[in-house]
Amino acid sequence: MELGKISTVGLIAVLIVVMIVITCVSVFIGAVDVPFDTVVRVLAHKLFGYGDISDIPTYMVSIVWRLYTPRALLGLIVGVGLAMVGVVMQAMVQNPLADPYILGISSGASLGATFAILMGATVLSGTVFQGFGVEAFAFLGAILSSAFVFILSAIGGKMTTTKLILSGVIISSLCGSVSNIIVYLEPNAEGMRSLTFWLMGSLSTIDFESVKVCLIAVVVGLLFFATQMRNLNAMMLGDSTATTLGVNLSRLRMVYIVMTSVVIAFIVCKCGIIGFVGLIIPHISRGLVGTNHWKLFPVAILIGAIFIMLADIAARSLSSSEIPIGIITSLCGAPVFAYIMLKKSYGFGGGGE
Amino acid sequence: MKLNVEDVSISVSKPPKRIVELATLHVDEGEFVGLIGPNGSGKSTLLKTVYRILKKESGSIELDGRPLESLSLKESALMMSVVTQHNYYNFDFKVEEVVMMGRTPHKKTMELDNDEDRRIVEDALEKVNMLHMKGRNFSSLSGGEQQRIILARALAQQTPCLILDEPTNHLDIKYQLEVLDIVKQLGCTALCALHDLNLAAEYCDRIYVLLDGKIVRSGTPGEVITEQMIEEVYGVKASVDVHPKTGMLNVVYYPGHASGPGSNRSRAGSLSGSVSALFLNNSSDSARVFKISRQSGSGIGNLKAFAIVRGTDCNEDRGQIREGRSPGCRDTRQELHRHVLS
Numbered sequence: 001m002e003l004g005k006i007s008t009v010g011l012i013a014v015l016i017v018v019m020i021v022i023t024c025v026s027v028f029i030g031a032v033d034v035p036f037d038t039v040v041r042v043l044a045h046k047l048f049g050y051g052d053i054s055d056i057p058t059y060m061v062s063i064v065w066r067l068y069t070p071r072a073l074l075g076l077i078v079g080v081g082l083a084m085v086g087v088v089m090q091a092m093v094q095n096p097l098a099d100p101y102i103l104g105i106s107s108g109a110s111l112g113a114t115f116a117i118l119m120g121a122t123v124l125s126g127t128v129f130q131g132f133g134v135e136a137f138a139f140l141g142a143i144l145s146s147a148f149v150f151i152l153s154a155i156g157g158k159m160t161t162t163k164l165i166l167s168g169v170i171i172s173s174l175c176g177s178v179s180n181i182i183v184y185l186e187p188n189a190e191g192m193r194s195l196t197f198w199l200m201g202s203l204s205t206i207d208f209e210s211v212k213v214c215l216i217a218v219v220v221g222l223l224f225f226a227t228q229m230r231n232l233n234a235m236m237l238g239d240s241t242a243t244t245l246g247v248n249l250s251r252l253r254m255v256y257i258v259m260t261s262v263v264i265a266f267i268v269c270k271c272g273i274i275g276f277v278g279l280i281i282p283h284i285s286r287g288l289v290g291t292n293h294w295k296l297f298p299v300a301i302l303i304g305a306i307f308i309m310l311a312d313i314a315a316r317s318l319s320s321s322e323i324p325i326g327i328i329t330s331l332c333g334a335p336v337f338a339y340i341m342l343k344k345s346y347g348f349g350g351g352g353e
Numbered sequence: 354m355k356l357n358v359e360d361v362s363i364s365v366s367k368p369p370k371r372i373v374e375l376a377t378l379h380v381d382e383g384e385f386v387g388l389i390g391p392n393g394s395g396k397s398t399l400l401k402t403v404y405r406i407l408k409k410e411s412g413s414i415e416l417d418g419r420p421l422e423s424l425s426l427k428e429s430a431l432m433m434s435v436v437t438q439h440n441y442y443n444f445d446f447k448v449e450e451v452v453m454m455g456r457t458p459h460k461k462t463m464e465l466d467n468d469e470d471r472r473i474v475e476d477a478l479e480k481v482n483m484l485h486m487k488g489r490n491f492s493s494l495s496g497g498e499q500q501r502i503i504l505a506r507a508l509a510q511q512t513p514c515l516i517l518d519e520p521t522n523h524l525d526i527k528y529q530l531e532v533l534d535i536v537k538q539l540g541c542t543a544l545c546a547l548h549d550l551n552l553a554a555e556y557c558d559r560i561y562v563l564l565d566g567k568i569v570r571s572g573t574p575g576e577v578i579t580e581q582m583i584e585e586v587y588g589v590k591a592s593v594d595v596h597p598k599t600g601m602l603n604v605v606y607y608p609g610h611a612s613g614p615g616s617n618r619s620r621a622g623s624l625s626g627s628v629s630a631l632f633l634n635n636s637s638d639s640a641r642v643f644k645i646s647r648q649s650g651s652g653i654g655n656l657k658a659f660a661i662v663r664g665t666d667c668n669e670d671r672g673q674i675r676e677g678r679s680p681g682c683r684d685t686r687q688e689l690h691r692h693v694l695s
Binding site: 090091094095096157226227228230231233234236237238239240241243244245246248286290291292294 | 425428429434435441450460
């Protein structure tokens with residue numbers, strides 16, 4: 001049930017409206033009930049300098065402006081980022097199973113976080129790294145692991161998609177086992193708990209600073225990849241065909257890996273590992289508009305943003321304490337994915353049946 | 354547009370092996386040139402180097418008088434398009450979208466497809482008789498239909514030069530003829546690897562024959578496609594005649610490989626009284642001894658040989674020298690040709 005050209009434009013318009021509505025809804029929802037008019041007045045004042053909010057208690061203003069608003073925005077940005085990188089990764093490695101973490105970035109980040117949470121304080125005291133927190137180490141781990149994957153797949157001549165994926169697997173399992181060694185050596189109950197929470201992903205520890213960092217990374221990525229629709233399409237036809245169509249694959253791959261790694265490293269270090277989104281959103285979008293990136297790309301990033309914001313709303317409102325968003329995305333994502341997989345009309349490409 | 358390949362050698366690194374050696378070929382403006390040779394003779398490797406998937410070791414390739422290295426991939430994609438024999442995509446595109454990709458080198462990164470592009474795509478689909486399939490998913494087509502779509506994509510690329518690597522594979526005879534007809538009608542410079550000698554004879558202006566990475570013959574179909582060539586290069590007995598109705602060359606193969614009419618076994622018995630030759634091949638560290646027996650007064654088709662090769666994977670081979678994968682075996686064949694036949 002793919003849509004034609006006009007309905008694709010219509011779909012994008014609808015998605016934009018839905019996204020804006022959900023962003024607004026997201027601002028209203030949280031642990032503290034804030035009256036509707038209060039939210040509107042605070043936002044109007046902060047955004048447009050309109051009206052007077054001196055009669056609203058300061059803590060209410062802070063909740064709306066410093067807690068709920070950045071969180072809604074972060075959900076939006078992270079959703080866009082994950083969906084965008086998911087689409088690019090699947091094209092780059094020509095594999096429908098690819099997700100943003102396929103090049104080992106999540107396990108690298110996990111290793112960094114594990115180290116920082118469980119061993120950081122004791123090992124690093126007195127060194128230059130003393131002040132570095134979980135985020136810094138997660139970022140470092142993410143970037144280093146992609147760098148290793150990149151180097152590993154480039155050794156011995158041509159970088160192929162298979163070599164890229166396998167290098168990702170190798171680095172992932174290596175980082176995973178080192179993380180396990182750390183966990184084994186430092187069984188620290190409280191540390192384990194915060195580590196688990198980090199690994200499952202969350203938008204909760206958030207401020208405007210984090211939003212700004214992720215926003216810059218995602219917008220830079222977006223501006224770059226928005227110019228790459230033709231190349232992404234050609235990549236999907238395989239290395240040699242892309243080359244004969246004049247696309248310089250080896251150079252593009254290099255740039256793509258650097259761009260996606262940086263975007264994902266920022267997202268992961270701020271929000272932990274939010275699984276499944278980068279894998280299923282591209283597939284859901286392909287089911288709607290097909291493989292052509294001119295249509296796929298905008299649809300995917302909008303659906304990604306909507307999906308993450310909905311998941312985050314669920315994460316903070318389903319129970320009295322917050323549920324990690326990674327659990328929600330996988331819990332909702334798995335059945336949706338199963339549905340599209342079983343649906344006859346979507347064959348995940350290559351032959352279908 | 355002219356395509357010049359001069360003394361090109363191509364090697365692969367693992368295992369170290371030279372696939373194409375000092376190949377020289379020229380395709381003139383508007384000429385349809387065929388490249389034939391048995392499996393593993395280096396046809397695809399040579400073509401892949403021409404269309405820039407593989408790197409050459411030495412020699413020069415010039416497109417329109419300009420060395421290939423001096424052109425960007427985009428520039429060369431505007432000059433030559435490629436139809437290959439393998440096209441499998443991990444993701445599904447619409448037929449129309451696949452053909453539209455042929456426009457890629459013509460477009461700037463942010464430029465949208467315009468009416469002109471859509472017209473070109475429709476024309477290309479029309480030419481290969483697939484316009485009615487425009488909205489279908491590529492993966493839902495049969496192999497032959499997919500092949501025609503790939504040709505349409507090359508047509509949409511609108512290049513003065515076309516490289517075809519066995520474009521008629523998987524096609525019914527009707528479409529084999531149709532595909533080659535289309536290419537021929539375009540009148541563009543074409544270099545085409547072909548399996549089918551009858552098709553090669555019918556469509557090519559000139560033909561190059563590749564054997565073990567070397568160009569061993571070249572000329573017009575009449576000069577190249579002969580009983581002797583087929584026997585030497587393919588190791589198959591055949592008769593080549595001018596067909597009374599079509600007036601074209603007609604190749605008919607005899608059943609039973611390498612030996613012409615009659616079985617191997619019966620002819621092996623007639624080896625007595627044959628000439629024996631012994632020579633050493635010094636091309637690798639292990640000495641190889643070949644014992645060649647030849648019936649007096651016969652060509653290579655009657656050649657009976659066995660090779661005792663130490664330290665390689667091709668131990669002993671009775672009858673036709675095996676076309677093995679080890680470099681030793683290849684060398685053997687060449688050596689045989691030189692020593693025994695000349």
